[in-house]
Amino acid sequence: MSLTPRMDILSRDRHDFTTSLLNQTEQPDEPFGYQTRHLKNIAILGPGGNVGSAIITELLKDGSRFNITAITRQTSSYTLPPDSNITHKTVDYTSASALEDAFRGQDAVVNCVTGGVTQYDPSKLIIDAAVAVGVDFFFANERLPESFVGAKARIREYLEELGKKGKITWVSLNGGPFFDMWLMKGPAGFDVANRRARIYGTGNNPLRWTPLPTIALAAVNMLRNPEPIINRSIYICPLLKITQNILLGTLESVLDTKFTIEYIDVKKINENAKNALERGEPMKAMKGLAVSNQFYEGDGGNDFSHLVENDVVGVQIMAVEDAVRDAIKRYEEDYKAVEGMYKVEPCEV
């Protein structure tokens, strides 16, 4: 199938999207009384993390358009990017009044704190503080479904309720696993430095993954032009067709070498993880569920292709080879996978 017609549509939409952004930059308020939401003061929670730092890199491309406030814990070792005008505040995440002080005057709060701590009560405290001081726009940190880790589904429900009552506008962004992190750190089944691969099951289950810079681009486009995306979750997927086998072939071709391959029984990984979950041991089940969710046709849960709205947030389709080259360039080709992420075996039950 030729990709040309689809690419034409996407590039036309991209042009329209870019044009509307440029117009908005020049004329933030419509001349005939219709107020376009214009987000200027942006607070980023967890600015030094994977997502937070990528979003800040993208925000800084707009020069003085955004006033960025980086909010960290008091114990944080975060340092501001050199030569930036970012304001740095520390906060006690357990104190409503401290959170309110930190959020006062902000148009948007972008939550990029680490996933494992995204529990309901601390997240509600953050959201309620934003509501209390009149923050207009709350960017939730989520990758759903993630119901066995944290409480992102409940947090989404709470935001939906607040959105309906007009208390705050919320958004979230989902692009599946981060392509570059999964490819290079091990969960994708590759140890690039040692040229080894673990192929789970057939290796042919379609994957919907997004590189982190594309996540950041989409997130910042949502801040640049919020009207089309308010009070809903946006799904993106810039890679049209990837599987583990396609990734293996692409890595071998880009690195001009052969990988040593081990074939893994993903059905067994899935069964044991589900047993552990049923027994109330989610931590034990977590890795197995993550792997089988992506790679096991018999119980996969990674198909959100019917929800994808790339054009709404200015995301272009990219070639798998480009994504692989970008990831290798960012991590370097002798990057060793993290063994605990690379080697996922059936958990003991």
Ligand SMILES: NC(=O)c1ccc[n+]([C@@H]2O[C@H](COP(=O)([O-])OP(=O)(O)OC[C@H]3O[C@@H](n4cnc5c(N)ncnc54)[C@H](OP(=O)(O)O)[C@@H]3O)[C@@H](O)[C@H]2O)c1
């Ligand atoms: N789709 C994917 O493949 C994927 C991959 C990774 C992450 N994610 C999601 O993206 C979001 C951000 O993840 P990330 O990888 O960017 O996070 P991260 O780098 O692990 O951490 C981000 C920041 O969270 C802060 N933090 C850590 N523990 C905290 C605590 N107990 N309370 C408050 N803040 C704490 C730290 O900031 P300070 O110490 O400076 O305050 C840290 O720099 C999460 O929702 C995660 O689930 C998705």
